[in-house]
Amino acid sequence: MNFDNIDKKLLELLQADAKKTTKELSQKLNLSVTAVYERIKKLEREGVISSYVALLNRAKIDKNFVVLCHVKLVKHNKELIAQFENEIVKLTEVLECFHVSGDYDYILKICVKDMEAYREFMVTKLTSIEHIVSTHSTFMIGEVKNTTAYKL
Amino acid sequence: MNFDNIDKKLLELLQADAKKTTKELSQKLNLSVTAVYERIKKLEREGVISSYVALLNRAKIDKNFVVLCHVKLVKHNKELIAQFENEIVKLTEVLECFHVSGDYDYILKICVKDMEAYREFMVTKLTSIEHIVSTHSTFMIGEVKNTTAYKL
DNA sequence: GCTGAAAGGTATCCTCG
DNA sequence: CGAGGATACCTTTCAGC
Numbered sequence: 001m002n003f004d005n006i007d008k009k010l011l012e013l014l015q016a017d018a019k020k021t022t023k024e025l026s027q028k029l030n031l032s033v034t035a036v037y038e039r040i041k042k043l044e045r046e047g048v049i050s051s052y053v054a055l056l057n058r059a060k061i062d063k064n065f066v067v068l069c070h071v072k073l074v075k076h077n078k079e080l081i082a083q084f085e086n087e088i089v090k091l092t093e094v095l096e097c098f099h100v101s102g103d104y105d106y107i108l109k110i111c112v113k114d115m116e117a118y119r120e121f122m123v124t125k126l127t128s129i130e131h132i133v134s135t136h137s138t139f140m141i142g143e144v145k146n147t148t149a150y151k152l
Numbered sequence: 153m154n155f156d157n158i159d160k161k162l163l164e165l166l167q168a169d170a171k172k173t174t175k176e177l178s179q180k181l182n183l184s185v186t187a188v189y190e191r192i193k194k195l196e197r198e199g200v201i202s203s204y205v206a207l208l209n210r211a212k213i214d215k216n217f218v219v220l221c222h223v224k225l226v227k228h229n230k231e232l233i234a235q236f237e238n239e240i241v242k243l244t245e246v247l248e249c250f251h252v253s254g255d256y257d258y259i260l261k262i263c264v265k266d267m268e269a270y271r272e273f274m275v276t277k278l279t280s281i282e283h284i285v286s287t288h289s290t291f292m293i294g295e296v297k298n299t300t301a302y303k304l
Numbered sequence: 305g306c307t308g309a310a311a312g313g314t315a316t317c318c319t320c321g
Numbered sequence: 322c323g324a325g326g327a328t329a330c331c332t333t334t335c336a337g338c
Contacts, residue, residue, distance in 0.1 A: 014206035054166035092303035099294035142251030151244035
């Protein structure tokens with residue numbers, strides 16, 4: 001799909017605030033309400049906009065302890081990978097999990113309450129998944145940037 | 153702030169789909185529309201819900217090349233750190249940047265179109281920031297999980 | 305903190321340039 | 322592709338429990 005400047009601006013606005021009314025958007029874009037409405041519907045239909053979500057403040061919900069955990073598997077055959085990934089998806093503490101190139105196989109972003117909760121998570125959940133040969137935890141000491149918005 | 157089970161369920165629903173109407177939510181929660189409305193307003197007022205955003209599909213907007221880049225600075229005094237972080241925030245290709253413990257100082261999640269775009273980013277943007285002594289790029293070869301929703 | 309009803313604003317659709 | 326108007330639905334407020 002191709003985006004003109006209005007689409008780009010529209011996506012920028014919706015990525016910043018999904019609660020803006022089409023009326024407000026139409027004013028910022030110098031378009032009619034209907035035109036904006038149809039552009040949004042098209043972007044949704046095409047799957048460019050995948051969802052609208054509420055973002056929470058980690059600090060207010062006891063999830064302010066963030067760890068980036070590098071994981072290495074014993075082997076890399078299709079079955080083991082599928083099994084591992086299937087388990088990871090279920091873990092609510094894991095917000096992001098990327099299969100990566102390099103020394104480690106996966107990088108996980110884990111959010112829990114504190115170090116104690118992380119210890120508990122490691123012992124009872126992560127390392128109970130089979131096929132993991134090693135992990136390396138890197139603790140977040142500060143969040144410089146964390147956005148969901150892409151610049152088109 | 154303290155959350156009862158209704159708040160938790162409400163936050164779960166809003167994190168999954170911010171476009172649900174208070175009417176729909178009230179049915180799922182067995183509450184009146186007004187009660188749900190007031191709970192949401194309170195969660196917004198307290199800053200638990202920080203924003204509502206549209207999430208885009210990376211694959212549809214030419215941002216499907218994801219790199220986790222580890223960065224190490226020369227020194228770690230307050231001034232250099234502030235200067236580095238100030239520059240990073242401006243880079244639209246960087247969606248996440250965490251100040252971390254360990255061998256490297258920062259871990260960045262970078263989304264661009266392809267390897268060529270990444271090369272361009274590294275050469276013209278990232279490494280043009282001063283005080284970086286070394287970087288290590290880890291390429292994403294698969295996305296296992298990527299959510300913005302915390303489980304309360 | 306909850307409910308139900310009332311008022312005003314929006315989303316959505318339709319017809320027409 | 323975009324505009325404007327009609328309608329159903331939603332958000333938001335208010336009185337009362």
